[in-house]
Amino acid sequence: MNRITEKILTIVPEAVVGTNGEEIVAIPKESFRKVAEALRYDTEEPMDFLRDIVGMDWGEEGLGTLYYLECTSTYNRITLKTVDHDRENAFLPSVCNLWKTAEIKEREVYDFFGIKFLNNPDMRRIFLREDWKGYPLRKDYDMNSNPLNMENEINADDTDEYFLNPDGKIEGRKNIVFGKEDFVVNIGPQHPSTHGVLRMRTSVEGEDIRRIDPILGYIHRGIEKLSESLTYPQTLAMTDRLDYLSAHQNRHALCMCIEKAAGIEISERAQYIRTIMDELQRIDSHLLFYSCLAMDMGALTPFFYGFREREMILDIMEETTGGRLIQNYNMIGGVQADIHPTFVQKTKEFIIHLRKVIKDYHDIFTGSVIARNRLIGVGVLSREDAISLGTTGGTGRASGWSNDVRKHHPYAMYGKVDFKEITYTEGDSFARYMVRMDEIMESCRIIEQLIDNIPEGEYRVKTKPVIKLPEGIFTSSVETSRGEFDVMIESRGDKSPYRLHYRSTGLPLVHAMDTICRGGKIADLIAIGGTLDFVIPDIDR
């Protein structure tokens, strides 16, 4: 039992420390706020990064949530749990004034489970239509209760807020998002620069942005719910379709989580292959980032440059995995197939080639006066905001928040290779851009250290076709191309998960849009969106 757990027990003696799977501290909902505040403002080890809020339906026990917290200085983690037994009218205290990211994560929990958060100013549906009936991730949800509705959706201009009035009753009030005087422009869902089907209702004054209200869910496919009826090997198929530009890494996370829970040891060869593939995927994703950012800003030629090199990576990956975009390569117990005989040589050649052409990239785009003017000093995100909003990955690192999972919670081969965590302190669009460009070179370094030393051995441990995990809650986290990606599995000992949750890397980024873009121009909105580098199917899941 570590120091934080002891501290919680001194504040709330009735807290229960569960050790089923991973350590989780269950706190009664009445004293939850007190504990959260104490942890957030702890003098020695403030838990200032809220990794995720996971809604849960524990059936008889009631509805509840799991809070994954992390300290940004010591990187210690802790998981809190709180439950409301009243399934019909579930209320939990909001923590959105402690961690800003809770604003949108609590909306997600409300949308899926119907748990209302007291004092969260924005309790609207987030992924589902506003006229949706029921809460789909509850166990008692009728899958046929919402047929396809072809009527155009009308979005309310105000939000619901629930609060506890002094005499202990729960009341609701409305908060206005857009007033009558606002000139609201709809950016999306069909828009070339929203990187998918994000919709941003943007209130503008001339060219200046006053407020952005992201509307999500246009590609919400219910992957988490679907996974509950699939066996563990089957659930792997969905991960590639979350963030398709981090297909390997997502799948890596889920495989790691299942392997950890089932106690499967992975051969070193598989670990090497996974790490190399992860890094190739990262280069692939960052090249696409470069291409799309340039295109968003109106420079079309760099787009083609980025794609030219990206095709080379796809060739390398295709030879080994058989897929271009979605590879389905990682399996429980290793990887699906051994690497192609020419893989090592081609990868090495590619890295040599990339180091040469990256100079062209910088010449045509980074060095361009217009690009620099458009990016430097635009869309500044402070370190505090970055942590509070939970913007992991390159976005956080550009603000000086060292948050690389590969460095601080090493997995696979990352503990054994030497690489630098790229951080900038400016926090502007240019820093976000440069973080990614530098990470390409850093990924090259990682691959170079590994590629010649791939040990002989099995690429895959034989596993049974039906895998049953022991009871408990298991998590794993990886650094995908755009941030921290966590997998949370609650197992009840069956062949399929009781609940499977993915931490969306993009959701905090989209949430941060409003903070970053305010006061900027419409053109900045597009450039900032480009540098934040989100992938919508990963947000909506």
Add this chain to the structure above:
Amino acid sequence: MDYYNLQPILLGIDRYMNSIMPGWLVTVLEGLAVGIFIMLMYIILAIILIYMERKVCAAFQCRIGPNRVGGKGGLLQVPADVIKMLTKEVITLKNSDKFLYGLAPFLVIMASILTFSCLPWNKGGEVLHMNIGIFFVLAASSIGVLGILLAGWSSNSKYSLIGAIRSGAMIISYELSIGISVLTMVVISGTMDIQGIVESQAGAWNIFRGHIPAIAAFIIYLIAGNAEANRAPFDLAEAEQELTAGYHTEYSGIHFGFFYLAEYLNLFITSGIATTLFLGGWMPLHIAGLDGFNAVMDYIPGFIWFIGKTFFIVFLLMWIRWSFPRLRIDQVLALEWKYLMPTSLVILIVMTICKVYGLIF
């Protein structure tokens, strides 16, 4: 040097027609013939320019570009696009100002054709000839922005409106720089007559005669002209990645085709005027003292000189378009009001001083 002067032939035709039919009929027929000629040239040039743009941008982007439609090299790609656009439905919007909505594309194309007809193709080969020709070009080209503004306003779409307002703010600003750099050249040539400006460059092109101030004015003209033609990095009004298609978001079929044509022709006109003012129009390259060389140059017809120089500038502008990211609206306006306009004023003064003290060649 008058081997290719078109004036005698044209005057001959005119005289012959006058001798066989009444005067008013001659005027009508000639007007019709010239009108059809301009329209045809307009369409043909637009097709050539669009094809050129596609091939040029493909070359910059390590692609091949259109190469299947109509045999090798995709020569018939653009005609296919034109046929498609001609037969595509023209959508009328329910909540738009129908009259203005319909008028806007015609205003844009009209402004473009008016300016187009002022270009000096050859000696004696201009369509509209007046002694304040360059002034007329400036005036006519500014009708175009009216079309863009109306298109954005009448579409009843927010993207269109933002695009139109951007375009209005930008084009009106950049017209100042264009005007001043044109004035600089008028100073050096001493006339506003387009043919006169070309004739005055018989000894050497203006860009050589005016040396440093002329080169500076040329650069400013290119920047401002690029903005005037609404092309990247100044394509804020269209801004595909921001406003989907800007002021013409709601236009379909041939109405959209008009905007599309006008965009390319404006590029040609901008380059054509630049050629006229700075690179001697149809005037062959003459180097003082090298009479033999000059005589050889004179054997190349004027219209080839003009088209060659113009396409060279078109290529320069395409190069710029495919290399740079787009500017932001405040940067665009700051560039004009803080840098280009003051600079071009200084250049105008310097040029006047040079002219007065005979410091030009």
Add this chain to the structure above:
Amino acid sequence: MEVKKRTSIMSMKYEEFKNNDYLEEMVRQLNMDGAGIILGTLDELINWGRSNSLWSLTFGTSCCAIEFMALGAARYDMARFGFEVTRNSPRQADMIMVLGTITYRMAPVLKRLYDQMAEPKYVVAVGGCTISGGPFIKSYHVVNGIDKIIPVDVYIPGCPPRPEAFYYGMMQLQRKVKVQKFLGGINRKERKPEETEYVENTSAENKSENGRHE
């Protein structure tokens, strides 16, 4: 005198298209009545123009959109075949490539985009998700096939389809455009009940054919 319709494409031999049954059926129906030489020739010219200048609407919802971007990029370069630009405004687009899953929330938007497009307009359903719901067929929020919402001209199966498969589907669309009637007949009028049946048959056929090829 009559003009007979053909369905050839410059860059691809007729024999290389493996599933031509429904196209041939369309050609047969079209040729049944025949057309005058002037109208017929004009019609061919127009169809030639249209089929070689299919500008796509950028409508990417998910994974397939990235492959579509790869299709436009240097290696696959779809501009070669007349798919020169993608238009961002539905008014100016000729076809809508539905790239990725369509969810319940997106469905009305897709329908609206389709309605906003100017005639003639074509729909290509790309990827397993748009054809049937794909891996998400059992989900509570995924439309099981966009043919429930808008009429589909060509289906391209795959998850996501390879760029080569994209080409095959897009060229199949080009051939389909070539056998349409513009003059001397109405291009795409409201279908009579018996016609609707026929169309449904062919589209189902096409779908299963494509499925087999995969």
